[in-house]
Amino acid sequence: MRRPHDFHGGIYPLERKELSNQREIRRAKISRQLVLPISQHIGPPAKVTVSTGDRVLGGQRLTDLSGLPVHAPTSGTITAIEDRPIPHVSGMLGRCIVLDTDGEDTWIDLDPVADYRGADPQKLIDRLFEAGIAGLGGAGFPAARKLPRAGGNGPETLIINGTECEPYITADDLLMREQAHRIVEGIDILAHIAEPKEVLIGIEDNKPEAIAAMKQAVGDRDHWEVVVFPTKYPSGGEKQLIEILTGKQVPSGGLPAHIGILCQNVGTAVAVRDAIVDGRPLVSRVTTVTGESATDRGNFDVLLGTPMRDLLEQADYQPTKPQRLVMGGPMMGFTMPSDECPIVKTTNCLLVPGKGELADPAAAQACIRCGMCAEACPAELLPQQLYWFARSKDLERLEEHHLFDCIECGACSYVCPSRIPLVQYYRASKAAVREHQAETMKAEQARERFEARQERMERLAAEKEAKRAARKRAAMAKAADKTDGEDPIKAAIERAQAKKAAQMAAGASANDDVEKRKKIEARLSKAREKLAADDGSDPTITAALQKAVATTEQKLAELPEPSAADSADSSGADAQRQKIEVRLSKAREKLAADDGSNPTVTAALEKAVATTEAKLDALAGKDEAVS
């Protein structure tokens, strides 16, 4: 016999399982209308492949396989594909396929696997995915995704979770009592696929009938064991159950697979069996209806998509005011915005508490750091510290104190004498941290992009520079080659000749200037003649002529004086300076005269002054550099 380990913390809330475990599982009536959310699992939803007006049969797939598929639970007609209230923590709407049932419950031809032991494990895994099996324990992770891919490392241990530690819920309890053989058959299939060294079935000691039934069904299978351990919340949490059964802890931020463990719920095992042995996709589940507002409480085998109100009515639901409708148990379940929400793959329980049955929401008092939350925390965190950091939005310290190892079991809130909604603070803080991380990542990416660009530019510049240097070197080498081995005297003569040629060229350029000047002067006189001849009948022509004269005059002024070739440069600069100064003073006058009535005009004038000043400065700088 395996000795179960203990885990830190935990609480002992009132179990109240007797409210719903007194009767056998009943088959719920088929509702007139089923509402099937396309997202009932963790992960992206699949695309809908049916359209309004389509007639569908039971077991028919309604989506493609781009996500975990959804199937028609019975025959009928698709009447709408639209957003409806779905059971989600956020209370948001979700895309749903609405199916009006015809009551005939006609099914497609099912395609069972005749002998799964001879089948390829990967084919079986694909089958499970196609059957739309999400974990039925509560989180709804696609079961096939947890199984080892072909060629990958399989788990050492297959853990089957029959703990059901949440108070009130008895769905798994009843399932184990009544369908132990089907569960075991499902586990056989999982074990065939995953090939674990051992199979451990964990059950809390408050379910003696279930334990007996499971032990009997397991029989003398080698390396299988039904492990019974003391009832304590939240021993059914995946991480806690793993520690109880193996003494190992899932590394922070890691998965059970990282320590060679695969965990599946007993309900999931039945779904696996049905998918393989019967070829039946997941279209129904066992759901507990309990709480004092329902008098005919118990467990129901109910079609997915059944509106909660329809199921509640079958348990003789008498709502109080105000009524709370919780999907899940009193510790981790969340309230529904409406009783029209459908039953989904993760709906293990509907809890309708009577007046005073569960604690009424109360105003939070001051935290006195009593530390009872730390004593209760199964993740060994310091909830009260997390609370203070959450209040002060100290994201860094929140992460330092392992906020993300919080499993939101609610044990801390349960024991808190000041009634602080601690879990709510952690949920909000997790969202804040994630948002912050996303932002930081964005900023980081932007920075990397910028740096990469900077680097690329520098590299290009460096390459260019290197090429230039190489060319220069090559040219120099060529020149050196030429001079090498030649007569130094001849070289000297050549140098002298080159010098002379250069002087000649300079002289030519001076001649050029003179030529240019003549040309421009000619042009100018022509332009002046034209201007004089112009009768002024067309103002645009006059303006164009005037402009031509002006530009030609300017060009002429810019040419160096031929007579004073040696001082041409500086005198040219002087002339330029004078011109600019004149322009500047004019611009300044205009600016002074401007009444400021038109801001764009004022701005333009100011800019003109500024640019002119800048030009003048640049000129002065040149002068300084020259002198």
Add this chain to the structure above:
Amino acid sequence: MSLLVVTSPHAHGNLSTAKVMRTVLLATIPGVAVLTYYFGPGTLINLVLGAAFAVLCESLALWLRGQPLRPFLSDYSALVTSTLLCIALPPYAPWWLLLVGVASSILMAKHLYGGLGYNPFNPAMVGYVVLLISFPLQMSSWAPPRPLADDVPGFMDAFTAVFSASSYDGVTMATPLDLMRQNAGMLLDDLYEQTPQFGSYGGIGWEAANIAFLLGGLWLLYKRVFTWHAPIAMLVAIALCAALFYDEGSSQSGGSPLFHLLSGATMFGAFFIITDPVSSAVSNRGRLIFGALIGVIVYTIRVGGNYPDAVAFAVLVANFAAPFIDNYTQPTAYGTAKGKQQ
């Protein structure tokens, strides 16, 4: 129809701050009874008068801060503060001493820092230290215990003492802790023999009171009001220090471990003062260090210091250190321990 939307968890353990505080108050009963038996009704008068002042101060502070009175008065936290302070004060202390003490505790140490849950220092001990520094004479006037007193004052005498203009001029007597500190040159055996106050271990009256507070504390432990870490660490630290410097009862001895465990405010401090969650370290490992630190300081001040007892100072110093201790004693979260993952 509209449904109630609330966040999980929906179940609650029905524990409340008021319940915790009431449990602490109840746990002081044995200790108070023993103190009353040995030193007369002085402690009781302290408690009643202190409670009245506490409600007054708390109401005043809440009113000034614009906070509602009812929820905060009904959490009993002010009452716990005044009760702990008044147990620590000498019986027959004048009424104004109580007023100054309670006002310092509640107005200064608690509300100036933001009220319940926000005080970095133990409010009762702040009040005690304010009084000890300001009024050393009144604070060291302990009445003699029953067997040694000519007669223990009755209620009328007690009231006169508390409300007379002058300070209590009844007989006072050095406490065993004073005697031990002032001992020069006597072997411990001789000291015990020659001084009637000593009793068998921690002094007449004192040992009984310590045992009574120990019982109250054990009950609180059983009730899971706090964990064992801080009190046990403090007691072990005191006992270890005392054993280390016992010196076989020579004239230089600091007193036996049993003497220190059963004298002065040791048990009261260990189970009722340093267990104040607000101002102590938060993790269990942190509380071990926190308690041990207090134990060492208590012993040091008792033997080498100049005050009648040392718990108050030790607690305040450790309060200073608590955030620092927290920083280094974060527990190992699930999945972060090495060696648990193979």
